Amino acid sequence: EIVNQIKKMCDLTLLFDGWMDIFSNSIYAFLLHKFEDINKIINIENFFSNQHIANNLFVTIENLLKNVSVDFNNIIAEVTDSSSVMA
DSSP states (O other): OHHHHHHTOOSEEEEEEEEEOTTOOEEEEEEEEETTTEEEEEEEEEOSSSOOOHHHHHHHHHHHHHHTTOOGGGEEEEEOSOGGGGO
16 A cells, blocks of 8 residues: 555655664665655665665665655655765
């Protein structure tokens, strides 16, 4: 049901943030947001075996959007709280 709702939407903002434990294992939360106060968690990704470098994050985001049938053209912004999330 969530996928059916999301795939009809446009002008979405992709929000994501990551956290790292003392062993440098990372976990990321990915959300889609629409101006009308619609928020959908699309995935929580464990980067235990992958470094959370920009290329790996891009591939993960690309796959997540495919899984919920959202085209990149429907994303108007990507938001995170710091550049270290992309490091």
